Amino acid sequence: MKYLLLVHHDEDAFSAMSETIRKEMLEESVQLTHQLHTKGQYLSASPLHPASTAVLVRVREGKPLVTDGPFVETREQLAGYFLINAKDFDEAIGIALRVPGARIGTVEVRPLIELSGLPTEDC
Amino acid sequence: MSDRPAKQVRKVVEEVYRTESRRILATLIRLLGDFDAAEEALHEAFAVAVEQWTRDGIPANPRAWLVSTGRFKAIDGMRRRTRFDASLAELASQLEAGIHDAQENPDESIDDDRLRLIFTCCHPALSSEAQVAMTLREVCGLTTEEIAKAFLTSPPTVAQRIVRAKAKIRKARIPYEVPSETTLPDRLDAVLRVIYLVFNEGYSASSGESLTRHDLSAEAIRLGRLLVELLPDPEAMGLLALMLLHDSRRAARITRTGDLILLEDQDRSLWNRDQIAEGIALVGKAFASRQIGPYTIQAAISGLHSQATHPTATDWPQIVSLYDLLMQASPSPVVELNRAVAVAMRDSPLAGLALIDAIFARGDLTNYYLAHSAKAELCRRLGRIAEAKAAYKQALGLTQQKPEQRFLEQRLAGLQDRN
Numbered sequence: 001m002k003y004l005l006l007v008h009h010d011e012d013a014f015s016a017m018s019e020t021i022r023k024e025m026l027e028e029s030v031q032l033t034h035q036l037h038t039k040g041q042y043l044s045a046s047p048l049h050p051a052s053t054a055v056l057v058r059v060r061e062g063k064p065l066v067t068d069g070p071f072v073e074t075r076e077q078l079a080g081y082f083l084i085n086a087k088d089f090d091e092a093i094g095i096a097l098r099v100p101g102a103r104i105g106t107v108e109v110r111p112l113i114e115l116s117g118l119p120t121e122d123c
Numbered sequence: 124m125s126d127r128p129a130k131q132v133r134k135v136v137e138e139v140y141r142t143e144s145r146r147i148l149a150t151l152i153r154l155l156g157d158f159d160a161a162e163e164a165l166h167e168a169f170a171v172a173v174e175q176w177t178r179d180g181i182p183a184n185p186r187a188w189l190v191s192t193g194r195f196k197a198i199d200g201m202r203r204r205t206r207f208d209a210s211l212a213e214l215a216s217q218l219e220a221g222i223h224d225a226q227e228n229p230d231e232s233i234d235d236d237r238l239r240l241i242f243t244c245c246h247p248a249l250s251s252e253a254q255v256a257m258t259l260r261e262v263c264g265l266t267t268e269e270i271a272k273a274f275l276t277s278p279p280t281v282a283q284r285i286v287r288a289k290a291k292i293r294k295a296r297i298p299y300e301v302p303s304e305t306t307l308p309d310r311l312d313a314v315l316r317v318i319y320l321v322f323n324e325g326y327s328a329s330s331g332e333s334l335t336r337h338d339l340s341a342e343a344i345r346l347g348r349l350l351v352e353l354l355p356d357p358e359a360m361g362l363l364a365l366m367l368l369h370d371s372r373r374a375a376r377i378t379r380t381g382d383l384i385l386l387e388d389q390d391r392s393l394w395n396r397d398q399i400a401e402g403i404a405l406v407g408k409a410f411a412s413r414q415i416g417p418y419t420i421q422a423a424i425s426g427l428h429s430q431a432t433h434p435t436a437t438d439w440p441q442i443v444s445l446y447d448l449l450m451q452a453s454p455s456p457v458v459e460l461n462r463a464v465a466v467a468m469r470d471s472p473l474a475g476l477a478l479i480d481a482i483f484a485r486g487d488l489t490n491y492y493l494a495h496s497a498k499a500e501l502c503r504r505l506g507r508i509a510e511a512k513a514a515y516k517q518a519l520g521l522t523q524q525k526p527e528q529r530f531l532e533q534r535l536a537g538l539q540d541r542n
Contacts, residue, residue, distance in 0.1 A: 001296050087296075087298075088296045088297070088298040088300075089246075089248060089295045089296050089297045089298065090297070090298050090300070090302070090306070093248075094306075109295075111294055111295040111296065
């Protein structure tokens with residue numbers, strides 16, 4: 001079963017951290033993807049640029065509406081994600097606890113709806 | 124066929140339902156992998172039992188018979204519905220294929236299934252309210268109406284909580300498993316918390332007219348016993364001991380009119396000696412394990428009160444040292460307050476008051492009525508009547524419970540008389 005781990009953290013607090021620590025956390029995340037990969041649990045992962053680089057797109061009554069983000073001012077912003085394979089929620093939670101972002105922010109664990117008829121990944 | 128055997132069989136079925144239905148459900152959930160399917164299968168199996176047992180006699184192992192009948196009924200049902208939903212065919216075949224692996228020892232895994240059920244109902248991914256509702260519904264077999272009544276909410280609210288919890292279990296695939304060794308301590312804490320919450324809701328209802336709702340406390344004690352039986356963890360024993368020791372004072376702690384009686388004013392002859400003996404024995408066992416947690420320490424404190432034949436015979440020095448231990452195991456302002464009261468008893472009201480004032484000075488417990496009530500009591504003993512009155516009034520403004528309000532009003536009135 002697939003789970004999406006959404007890593008949220010306080011961007012201001014994160015950017016205030018030293019360069020070395022941020023690098024270490026990123027390396028740890030990369031290591032985690034490799035550990036998951038050897039167990040066939042890795043599907044995809046990536047950090048995101050800050051929410052200030054985002055754009056919000058809506059279509060209302062056929063009209064496009066493009067505005068600058070973020071949508072709502074919250075303390076924590078989406079900073080990255082891991083898409084993983086796990087046998088159940090407990091295994092997914094166990095992996096989420098190993099995400100470095102969990103130590104400074106929050107990791108939301110979301111089960112994916114299995115949808116047939118999507119193009120298959122061939123990467 | 125005469126009427127009598129049918130009646131007798133019905134009685135047997137009812138008895139089996141009362142004693143075994145929760146166990147059968149726990150196993151069916153594992154076998155069918157779904158709460159709703161298991162519940163449906165359970166009821167179908169019992170319906171078939173009434174019919175077949177009357178005709179063919181009662182089977183040697185009614186539980187195993189009901190599990191296997193329930194399972195076949197569920198698979199049959201799926202096969203019938205495959206006409207509308209093709210995905211069920213595969214599921215039915217899977218379930219059927221699994222029968223041969225699992226059927227050799229139907230009784231062996233039954234305790235594991237009950238533990239699985241408890242841990243799944245108390246999974247941390249469910250809200251606290253959902254954990255309580257699921258545990259009472261699935262593990263204890265209470266109806267939605269009974270749960271709603273006990274928690275002073277509406278049946279639809281409880282029903283919705285249960286439906287949502289089951290959907291989350293299914294969609295997020297919350298496993299039906301006893302947690303692994305590494306996560307067991309945390310997960311067990313969650314289970315103990317749910318049981319203690321149910322007990323406290325029964326012991327001191329958070330709102331409303333009646334101060335005790337015995338059914339819930341009895342249910343929590345039953346759950347505590349079940350857990351100790353299935354998983355003899357020291358803290359599970361500590362929690363069971365704590366509940367038994369609290370419950371032993373049930374008859375003595377409220378008046379006929381529902382008013383609260385303080386520990387020191389209770390008629391100790393009304394205390395339930397059997398519960399006290401069992402509680403103290405459990406505390407001893409838990410302490411012997413050398414893994415002493417907060418529930419065990421609280422139970423030990425409660426046990427010391429229970430052993431005092433008269434309030435003046437209370438071993439306050441020992442109680443203070445247990446509170447010191449509790450402050451290490453699970454520090455909180457409420458524990459600090461209780462320790463302050465014990466220090467007041469061991470040393471002097473002034474020493475206790477200084478500790479309470481220090482808590483308030485930090486900004487803690489200022490909205491906690493028991494803290495103000497404790498302060499008022501110590502001021503009263505010191506003859507500081509104006510301060511006592513002010514503190515009682517503050518306490519009064521902070522509780523919604525009628526019996527507690529009456530208690531505080533009486534205390535306040537007592538001070539007025541003296542002045």
